[in-house]
Amino acid sequence: MSKWNAAINLNNGLVVSRLILCDGAMFELQNISKSYGAVQAVTNLDLTIASGKTTVLIGPSGCGKSTILGMMIGLVKPDAGDILFNDTPLSVGKLEQKRQRMGYVIQDGGLFPHLSARRNVTLMAQHLQRNPQETANRIQELCDLTHFPEAALDRVPAQLSGGQYQRVALMRALMLDPDVLLLDEPLGALDPLIRFDLQTELRDIFRSLGKTVIMVTHDIGEASYLGDTIVLLRDGRVVQSGAITDLIDNPFEDFVVRFMRAQRSVPGTPRENSEPRPDE
Numbered sequence: 001m002s003k004w005n006a007a008i009n010l011n012n013g014l015v016v017s018r019l020i021l022c023d024g025a026m027f028e029l030q031n032i033s034k035s036y037g038a039v040q041a042v043t044n045l046d047l048t049i050a051s052g053k054t055t056v057l058i059g060p061s062g063c064g065k066s067t068i069l070g071m072m073i074g075l076v077k078p079d080a081g082d083i084l085f086n087d088t089p090l091s092v093g094k095l096e097q098k099r100q101r102m103g104y105v106i107q108d109g110g111l112f113p114h115l116s117a118r119r120n121v122t123l124m125a126q127h128l129q130r131n132p133q134e135t136a137n138r139i140q141e142l143c144d145l146t147h148f149p150e151a152a153l154d155r156v157p158a159q160l161s162g163g164q165y166q167r168v169a170l171m172r173a174l175m176l177d178p179d180v181l182l183l184d185e186p187l188g189a190l191d192p193l194i195r196f197d198l199q200t201e202l203r204d205i206f207r208s209l210g211k212t213v214i215m216v217t218h219d220i221g222e223a224s225y226l227g228d229t230i231v232l233l234r235d236g237r238v239v240q241s242g243a244i245t246d247l248i249d250n251p252f253e254d255f256v257v258r259f260m261r262a263q264r265s266v267p268g269t270p271r272e273n274s275e276p277r278p279d280e
């Protein structure tokens with residue numbers, strides 16, 4: 001729900017009351033449950049996703065991360081509870097119109113293998129009969145933003161490197177200039193060097209766009225590097241959410257401590273992600 005703060009100014013004896021619009025919530029999940037047969041994927045979940053911030057969902061495999069993204073985008077229907085998108089229940093009005101305001105990268109990237117990178121990126125714009133010149137301009141903008149070589153736009157996904165593939169998936173999600181980006185382990189399948197570079201690029205992209213981003217990862221280093229808010233999940237429930245420092249300094253339970261420690265570092269090497277960010 002949008003948060004309105006009333007501010008009162010005293011000015012030459014006149015009381016002036018103003019309403020200031022604060023950053024609200026892009027999504028509100030209220031008491032959401034979802035099971036697949038006997039498997040309880042998500043249980044009584046309450047979660048608020050702040051607008052204009054990057055929220056990272058993290059937790060062990062099978063804890064419900066992809067199911068939560070799927071429900072936010074309207075592909076998976078919760079058994080119980082409500083999901084608000086920009087203050088309106090997802091179930092009210094046309095879902096397709098709401099989806100056009102969400103850019104989604106599914107867990108394996110999900111590009112159509114028989115279509116070129118360009119066709120993958122422009123499919124929805126063509127479906128919506130957007131102006132071809134504007135679409136061409138937008139592609140160029142996105143190639144610049146994601147550092148994707150324009151010369152590779154006519155290749156099919158099998159002819160792209162892993163990093164290029166993910167850049168195309170990201171371009172496709174951004175094509176319609178959505179309000180929110182939902183990224184399901186976008187860097188999960190990449191080798192460490194490419195992954196490291198793309199993490200840096202993603203952070204620059206998130207900052208330059210100022211969009212709401214919801215990203216799934218199982219890598220705590222990546223979560224702390226990219227996320228303003230970290231939501232740690234286990235067995236379909238939120239264990240703890242907050243800034244990474246909250247989870248480290250004030251863990252709610254032993255699982256949080258164990259999860260934070262469950263990543264090995266190489267002895268004698270500096271840990272990039274534990275150093276202060278250059279701009280802080």
Ligand code: ADP
Pocket residue numbers: 036039040041059060061062063064065066067068
């Ligand atoms: P995560 O993304 O955190 O790995 P998922 O949301 O994919 O977790 O899955 C949560 C649980 O629900 C898992 O136990 C998974 O096996 C199960 N699950 C997910 N999707 C389906 C499905 N379509 N049919 C049956 N079970 C599913």
Ligand code: MG
Pocket residue numbers: 065066067107
């Ligand atoms: Mg998943």
